[in-house]
Amino acid sequence: MVSVLAVDDMLTVLNPDDGSVVGEVPLSSAADAERALSAGMAALRRPLLPAHERARILNDVADRVARDQEAHAVLIATEGVKTIHEARGEALRAAETLRLSAQEAKRLAGGTVAMDQAPSGAGRTGWWVCRPAGLVVAITPYNDPLNLVAHKLGPAFAVGAPVILKPHPQTPYSALRLVEHFHAAGAPADMIQILIGGGDLGDRLVVDSRPRVISFTGGRQAGGAIARRAGIKRLALELGGVGTVAVAADADLDRAAACIHSGAFWAAGQNCVHAQRIIVDDRMAGPLTERLIALTKAMSLGPKLDDATDMGPMVDKAAATRVAAAIADARQAGARLLIGGEAHGTHVQPTWLAGLSTDHPLMTHEIFGPVATLETVPDDAALLDRLGGAADAIHAGLFTGSLGLTMAAHERVNAAALIVNDSTDFRIDAMPFGGIGAAGLGREGVADAVSELTEKKLMVLRA
Numbered sequence: 001m002v003s004v005l006a007v008d009d010m011l012t013v014l015n016p017d018d019g020s021v022v023g024e025v026p027l028s029s030a031a032d033a034e035r036a037l038s039a040g041m042a043a044l045r046r047p048l049l050p051a052h053e054r055a056r057i058l059n060d061v062a063d064r065v066a067r068d069q070e071a072h073a074v075l076i077a078t079e080g081v082k083t084i085h086e087a088r089g090e091a092l093r094a095a096e097t098l099r100l101s102a103q104e105a106k107r108l109a110g111g112t113v114a115m116d117q118a119p120s121g122a123g124r125t126g127w128w129v130c131r132p133a134g135l136v137v138a139i140t141p142y143n144d145p146l147n148l149v150a151h152k153l154g155p156a157f158a159v160g161a162p163v164i165l166k167p168h169p170q171t172p173y174s175a176l177r178l179v180e181h182f183h184a185a186g187a188p189a190d191m192i193q194i195l196i197g198g199g200d201l202g203d204r205l206v207v208d209s210r211p212r213v214i215s216f217t218g219g220r221q222a223g224g225a226i227a228r229r230a231g232i233k234r235l236a237l238e239l240g241g242v243g244t245v246a247v248a249a250d251a252d253l254d255r256a257a258a259c260i261h262s263g264a265f266w267a268a269g270q271n272c273v274h275a276q277r278i279i280v281d282d283r284m285a286g287p288l289t290e291r292l293i294a295l296t297k298a299m300s301l302g303p304k305l306d307d308a309t310d311m312g313p314m315v316d317k318a319a320a321t322r323v324a325a326a327i328a329d330a331r332q333a334g335a336r337l338l339i340g341g342e343a344h345g346t347h348v349q350p351t352w353l354a355g356l357s358t359d360h361p362l363m364t365h366e367i368f369g370p371v372a373t374l375e376t377v378p379d380d381a382a383l384l385d386r387l388g389g390a391a392d393a394i395h396a397g398l399f400t401g402s403l404g405l406t407m408a409a410h411e412r413v414n415a416a417a418l419i420v421n422d423s424t425d426f427r428i429d430a431m432p433f434g435g436i437g438a439a440g441l442g443r444e445g446v447a448d449a450v451s452e453l454t455e456k457k458l459m460v461l462r463a
Helices: 030-045 049-069 070-081 083-107 147-159 172-184 199-207 219-229 251-267 280-295 317-331 380-388 403-412 446-452
Strands: 004-007 010-014 021-026 110-113 126-132 134-140 164-167 192-194 214-216 233-238 242-246 276-279 336-339 352-355 372-377 393-399 415-420 454-462
Touching: 010 172, 021 172, 030 164, 030 192, 030 199, 030 317, 049 083, 049 147, 049 172, 049 242, 070 172, 083 147, 083 393, 083 446, 110 164, 110 214, 110 454, 126 219, 134 147, 134 199, 147 164, 147 172, 147 214, 164 199, 199 219, 214 446, 219 233, 233 446, 242 251, 242 446, 251 276, 251 280, 251 372, 251 393, 276 280, 276 380, 280 336, 280 372, 317 352, 352 393, 372 380, 372 415, 380 403, 403 415, 446 454
Parallel strands: 134 164, 134 214, 164 192, 214 233, 242 276, 242 393, 276 372, 352 372, 393 415
Antiparallel strands: 004 010, 010 021, 110 126, 126 454, 336 352
16 A cells, blocks of 8 residues: 555545545646746746735735634644644644744845945945845655645745745645645735645756755655755755754653653654654663653554544555564664564554664664664763764754753754753744754754745945
8 A cells, every 4th residue: 555646647645544545636747847937937027025915925824724723634634644633733833834934024124234344345335135045946745744834835935935835745735725825815826836746746846947946854865866956056955863862860750751752753753853762871761761661551543533542654554664674673683672563554553672782773864653762871971972973863852950961962962953851853933943964954944944045135336
């Protein structure tokens, strides 16, 4: 079973829970892509919509998402991997992302340059304004099919940049509905466009010379291919990584266990800031492990649309098979299975493993599934060494009451953010978000995305 079938130029979208048909969507052709690219360039040549009008439209779209929260949540949970209560939270966040974008539309300004700081500048006045960097191609993943789309469309519309969206083909409906909201709110059709297809369509858009910005959220292999193929363009790449969490000897264990548990199994671990690798002071390892196993045993697994369900499926059978194989490989490498480990269809049990070497793939490569590992260290110095040696990531986590340990960890982690006394999966939509090194390029978070999508246009006036 696969989650998407392309037959006769139509895409059949399947519910990952049971393989039932969600619906059919027309696949976009090469001619559709050409029309979208041409329309996007035409939109770019028009005068910008006034900032107040862009903000009004964005606030209108946010209101529509909020009013339709339950319908959006059902759609997210039906076509995707989230449970209904996870999906409700995503719908609320999408509305907030759009409201933040409306605020940024009104904040876009410019600045002055003191031209007389150089003798040749005397008698001149200089100022700059922010303008769209160009046509944007946005490519989004399946795990947050509404809010990550809002993070592409909202900032682009805020700055006045036309955008062509290619959502993940396994979850197109949430994106289509959001685009409908934009058009119903008055956004010009050529400013917000959507194309449906797979990798071939994405490659066609990426290599074309007309887009000036490629904004991609997804895996490192695809991100690397985009970087190689894009040519001279701005790239915003969010590529994920191994979320590493350290638990010091002075940590609040109840808080640490609750936060780590949520970070490990939210969206069945299909999350770019999934709490995957947990490093714990060995004086706390026993009590923390007991708490984590108890929380895992208490989870309810079932249909995504059941309010009682705590964790949903993998996106398709192939993903579940991949995760099950990774668990089996870890056990062959000497890992102890603490709980879970089994897979049935698209569902993988929430799994805890211990005893792996630090160079095992589960320590160095993102699993993108409901699997997490535990390892112990003797003291703070070893904890810092282990945390500093972890692979590039978006977020790292640390549970401690020590300011000194916190500051030392912040200096040493190979992550774009250190989340203290919470898990790696903490995020608000206003904060800078992205990876370092192999984990990504550039930053999202609405204000940061606006910066990525604009460039300074200077005027120098000689009296």
